[in-house]
Amino acid sequence: xxxxxxxxxxxxxxxxxxxxxxxxxxxxxxxxxxxxxxxxxxxxxxxxxxxxxxxxxxxxxxxxxxxxxxxxxxxxxxxxxxxxxxxxxxxxxxxxxxx
Amino acid sequence: xxxxxxxxxxxxxxxxxxxxxxxxxxxxxxxxxxxxxxxxxxxxxxxxxxxxxxxxxxxxxxxxxxxxxxxxxxxxxxxxxxxxxxxxxxxxxxxxxxxxxxxxxxxxxxxxxxxxxxxxxxxxxxxxxxxxxxxxxxxxxxxxxxxxxxxxxxxxxxxxxxxxxxxxxxxxxxxxxxxxxxxxxxxxxxxxxxxxxxxxxxxxxxxxxxxxxxxxxxxxxxxxxxxxxxxxxxxxxxxxxxxxxxxxxxxxxxxxxxxxxxxxxxxxxxxxxxxxxxxxxxxxxxxxxxxxxxxxxxxxxxxxxxxxxxxxxxxxxxxxxxxxxxxxxxxxxxxxxxxxxxxxxxxxxxxxxxxxxxxxxxxxxxxxxxxxxxxxxxxxxxxxxxxxxxxxxxxxxxxxxxxxxxxxxxxxxxxxxxxxxxxxxxxxxxxxxxxxxxxxxx
Ligand SMILES: Cc1cc2nc3c(=O)[nH]c(=O)nc-3n(C[C@H](O)[C@H](O)[C@H](O)COP(=O)(O)OP(=O)(O)OC[C@H]3O[C@@H](n4cnc5c(N)ncnc54)[C@H](O)[C@@H]3O)c2cc1C
Ligand code: SF4
Ligand code: SF4
Numbered sequence: 232x233x234x235x236x237x238x239x240x241x242x243x244x245x246x247x248x249x250x251x252x253x254x255x256x257x258x259x260x261x262x263x264x265x266x267x268x269x270x271x272x273x274x275x276x277x278x279x280x281x282x283x284x285x286x287x288x289x290x291x292x293x294x295x296x297x298x299x300x301x302x303x304x305x306x307x308x309x310x311x312x313x314x315x316x317x318x319x320x321x322x323x324x325x326x327x328x329x330x
Numbered sequence: 331x332x333x334x335x336x337x338x339x340x341x342x343x344x345x346x347x348x349x350x351x352x353x354x355x356x357x358x359x360x361x362x363x364x365x366x367x368x369x370x371x372x373x374x375x376x377x378x379x380x381x382x383x384x385x386x387x388x389x390x391x392x393x394x395x396x397x398x399x400x401x402x403x404x405x406x407x408x409x410x411x412x413x414x415x416x417x418x419x420x421x422x423x424x425x426x427x428x429x430x431x432x433x434x435x436x437x438x439x440x441x442x443x444x445x446x447x448x449x450x451x452x453x454x455x456x457x458x459x460x461x462x463x464x465x466x467x468x469x470x471x472x473x474x475x476x477x478x479x480x481x482x483x484x485x486x487x488x489x490x491x492x493x494x495x496x497x498x499x500x501x502x503x504x505x506x507x508x509x510x511x512x513x514x515x516x517x518x519x520x521x522x523x524x525x526x527x528x529x530x531x532x533x534x535x536x537x538x539x540x541x542x543x544x545x546x547x548x549x550x551x552x553x554x555x556x557x558x559x560x561x562x563x564x565x566x567x568x569x570x571x572x573x574x575x576x577x578x579x580x581x582x583x584x585x586x587x588x589x590x591x592x593x594x595x596x597x598x599x600x601x602x603x604x605x606x607x608x609x610x611x612x613x614x615x616x617x618x619x620x621x622x623x624x625x626x627x628x629x630x631x632x633x634x635x636x637x638x639x640x641x642x643x644x645x646x647x648x649x650x651x652x653x654x655x656x657x658x659x660x661x662x663x664x665x666x667x668x669x670x671x672x673x674x675x676x677x678x679x680x681x682x683x684x685x686x687x688x689x690x691x692x693x694x695x696x697x698x699x700x701x702x703x704x705x706x707x708x709x710x711x712x713x714x715x716x717x718x719x720x721x722x723x724x725x726x727x728x729x730x731x732x733x734x735x736x737x738x739x740x741x742x743x744x745x746x747x748x749x750x751x752x753x754x755x756x757x758x759x760x761x762x763x764x765x766x767x768x769x770x771x772x
Contacts, residue, residue: 235531235601235614236601236607236610240594242615243529243594243615244618246615247617251695252370258445267502270590275590275591276592278527278592278593278594278620279620280594293733300620300621302477302501302620302621303501303523303622304586304593304620304622307523308583308586317634317689318369318463318465318484320463321463322460325376325619326370326371327619328373328441328617329439329441329530329617330375330377330439330441330442330617
């Protein structure tokens with residue numbers, strides 16, 4: 232069992248409830264910009280690490296939209312506004328029980 | 331665009347947070363046919379918060395604090411600095427804060443609280459449509475005479491309404507589109523956002539009361555600045571719920587991007603600080619959450635009305651970022667002002683911008699804009715005098731620690747050294763200037 236001070240992000244996201252919508256990604260990245268983006272801040276500013284380095288191409292990122300907490304940070308943090316973020320469909324996505 | 335079987339109501343509210351719910355409740359009470367559309371499965375399921383100032387709630391619903399799902403009232407508060415291995419706390423409270431109405435300050439689980447408030451709005455006569463997304467507004471007329479005539483739902487349905495209240499919160503996609511489509515005037519500065527991450531950590535009731543020195547009907551709100559938030563404009567908080575602790579960190583997105591730190595790592599650094607970790611020991615994580623907050627303050631406020639439209643709450647940027655961090659109460663107050671303005675407009679049969687002028691007038695006369703004006707400079711002070719939350723508290727903490735560090739030397743030697751260390755490398759002129767500016771934070 233994990234101590235409360237040493238939980239990984241995966242452990243944390245596992246405790247949060249979601250209504251997953253695998254078939255309808257609500258996030259799309261215009262990778263033309265990523266190729267030009269040196270710092271790739273999306274790799275660290277997202278509280279759910281939805282954006283990860285693409286294992287096949289270091290210039291690109293992958294998107295795990297199912298982990299999204301719908302905070303909105305990526306809509307402001309991406310220097311190229313390359314992230315097209317839409318509200319998930321009604322009732323889908325994160326579902327806070329405490330909030 | 332118009333389909334023959336389209337529904338027409340007096341008012342549509344977009345978003346079931348405290349802002350939208352207060353608007354819907356006020357309009358329904360005034361006899362307007364009101365529909366509130368919330369994209370979450372239920373109102374509250376997307377919302378994050380913690381400390382709740384209840385003056386508006388208690389005036390909308392008398393003695394609401396007796397029925398609302400309040401976790402604990404706030405009978406004590408503290409402000410603390412977390413240094414490198416040191417810490418310093420100012421802890422304060424008043425006996426009256428432990429008596430009804432508990433200083434109007436409560437700790438709530440927002441998901442549960444908003445859901446309760448939604449029920450009150452429904453009982454007042456508003457119709458709640460949950461699990462539906464609004465994707466855009468419906469307009470009539472063009473350019474110069476363009477007015478809002480309803481909303482478009484995902485899936486293509488439309489709702490016609492005399493007035494639309496946008497209450498989408500900080501992450502406000504439809505509001506942004508509408509500002510462009512209607513060429514609404516923006517504020518002097520662009521809106522500035524912070525992101526908050528938090529955890530709900532379950533602990534037995536008795537453990538919480540023992541660790542925080544609370545009676546069963548008491549609670550505490552602790553605010554923190556210091557080393558875990560180095561390089562950021564931000565801080566942390568702990569609020570005690572009944573059988574859980576809310577712990578979170580909030581920082582400006584711009585400073586997160588600059589510092590290269592991940593919000594979850596910032597929260598972890600805060601949790602592991604020696605001044606914090608003992609509070610959490612043995613706890614069980616119940617939920618991890620994140621949301622943005624608008625931090626631009628008064629100068630970032632833009633135009634909030636148009637023909638057939640009012641914008642309230644975080645979507646309007648009405649959060650007060652001073653030490654009070656007042657978002658929910660301001661959202662509710664703006665929702666109420668919008669609701670009352672809509673009732674006036676209905677009576678006069680005029681939902682134009684002029685007919686809705688009662689909204690901004692009420693905001694101007696009321697607590698929301700007077701507080702935002704009072705704290706106009708807070709966003710600039712936070713970014714412009716970072717020493718206020720790191721260097722100075724650190725120096726004072728070190729002074730205290732040095733002063734009380736016991737060695738075989740005579741006290742006079744220890745004290746002189748402590749004071750000398752304190753005064754050395756204190757940028758005195760800047761210190762005075764910063765202190766002068768800091769009074770505006772209060
Ligand atoms: C970590 C954190 C801690 C905070 N702590 C405090 C605190 O201690 N005290 C305090 O006063 N404030 C606090 N706040 C701020 C507070 O949460 C907000 O100010 C408050 O929730 C604003 O209310 P609102 O009604 O404007 O928006 P929200 O509460 O955000 O509600 C907006 C609602 O609209 C819905 N919605 C959005 N877009 C659409 C759409 N297109 N269609 C349908 N529905 C939509 C959302 O699902 C949501 O339910 C905190 C915020 C964060 C992130
Ligand atoms: S920050 Fe934006 S542009 Fe850069 S890699 Fe990420 S998504 Fe692409
Ligand atoms: S909305 Fe927040 S959680 Fe979702 S992808 Fe963007 S930054 Fe990450």
